[in-house]
Amino acid sequence: MSNVKIIADSTCDLSPELLETYDINIIPLMISMGDITKKDGIDVTTDEIYRWSDETGQTPKTAAPTIGDAVAFIEPFVKEGLDIIFFGISEAMSATCNVLRLAAQNLDYDRLFVVDSKNLSTGIGLQVIRAAEMAKKGHTAEEIIKDNEEIKDKIRASFVVDTLTFLHRGGRCSGLTTLLANTLKLKPEIVVVDGKMDVGKKYRGNIKSVLLKYVQDRKEQLLAADPQRVFITHSGCDESVIKEIKDFIEGLNRFKEILITRAGGVISSHCGPNTLGVLYISN
Structure with a gap:
């Protein structure tokens, strides 16, 4: 049983089958359609987004998860005392990575490692799956992060x-x-x-x-x-x-x-x- 838990945000675009295979948990970003805010991948489908966008001529606004959601998301892994590695959408595009850092501070937990993927979509997914494979093989959080540093700039x-x-x-x-x-x-x-x-x-x-x-x-x-x-x-x-x-x-x-x-x-x-x-x- 690995002591390292790999988590990511919903922009990594991994399928439910891949998430299950590699035991990856996902925190959803927020999608606001007018005055209604929904959770990505949970409350709204992409086809519903396209429909709404075409009807209104607007695009949904997207935002990082709330601190409350982030705390609730990592708390079970914190209680297990796991080393947690979070892969987030590029910090140049979203505040999501920072929200996870703040959540760990709220819980006074120093074994959450936040990785700025410097990417989006399955550019993050490639990093996440590789990390999950290493975790399954028993690698430490530090080894996984070192490996990611070596390949992160090679993601195309x-x-x-x-x-x-x-x-x-x-x-x-x-x-x-x-x-x-x-x-x-x-x-x-x-x-x-x-x-x-x-x-x-x-x-x-x-x-x-x-x-x-x-x-x-x-x-x-x-x-x-x-x-x-x-x-x-x-x-x-x-x-x-x-x-x-x-x-x-x-x-x-x-x-x-x-x-x-x-x-x-x-x-x-x-x-x-x-x-x-x-x-x-x-x-």
């Missing part, structure tokens, strides 16, 4: 958005850029660099051909990636597109695991439907 997280409307509504993208991109039918690649979102390549065309091109453009990097696993994470894409992308990656004969996950409420709120990314660790 990027995705292509079908429309900039959601990023714009959420204040993540200037109006002019949105107008131009949507008029020109541009589909930009968003890349996570040092914990922040940046624009990479700009694609043009229908979303299916764009997503295939985006993955094909990553062929050399994928062939040089850590072979353990790769994520295909999407915010509600056509099954046939996901299958083609999976087939392409399978054809590289590189990865032991190709994991497909659907992005949760927070990530989907900011990027909108038909977004897809391929996320992996570079060697």
Whole structure:
């Protein structure tokens, strides 16, 4: 039985099956739709978010968990006297990591280690699963954190958005850029660099051909990636597109695991439907 408990926030976009397999517990971020606030992944689905957004022309506001929720979340593990490692969404994007630090202070507990993933979505998920595997093998919290320091900057997280409307509504993208991109039918690649979102390549065309091109453009990097696993994470894409992308990656004969996950409420709120990314660790 490991003395290390791995926890994360809901933006890591791991499926219920993966959370169960690796014994990972999740604290939800908050999603405000007008004057109603809901918990990500518990009270609201991504499809409900899209519907509300289209009806109102607004994007939900997202926020860190409350201190009260964070205290209640870690308290059972504190009572067991476990070493707790929390992986949170990039501190450049959210106050979630700090809320967990404050929760540990409230409980006067000094064995909660907060890791700023400097990432989002399954860019966090890659770190979380790796840590959970090490915990199962009996590694100490310090060993797991040292390993994460070594691989954190090698996480490659990027995705292509079908429309900039959601990023714009959420204040993540200037109006002019949105107008131009949507008029020109541009589909930009968003890349996570040092914990922040940046624009990479700009694609043009229908979303299916764009997503295939985006993955094909990553062929050399994928062939040089850590072979353990790769994520295909999407915010509600056509099954046939996901299958083609999976087939392409399978054809590289590189990865032991190709994991497909659907992005949760927070990530989907900011990027909108038909977004897809391929996320992996570079060697």
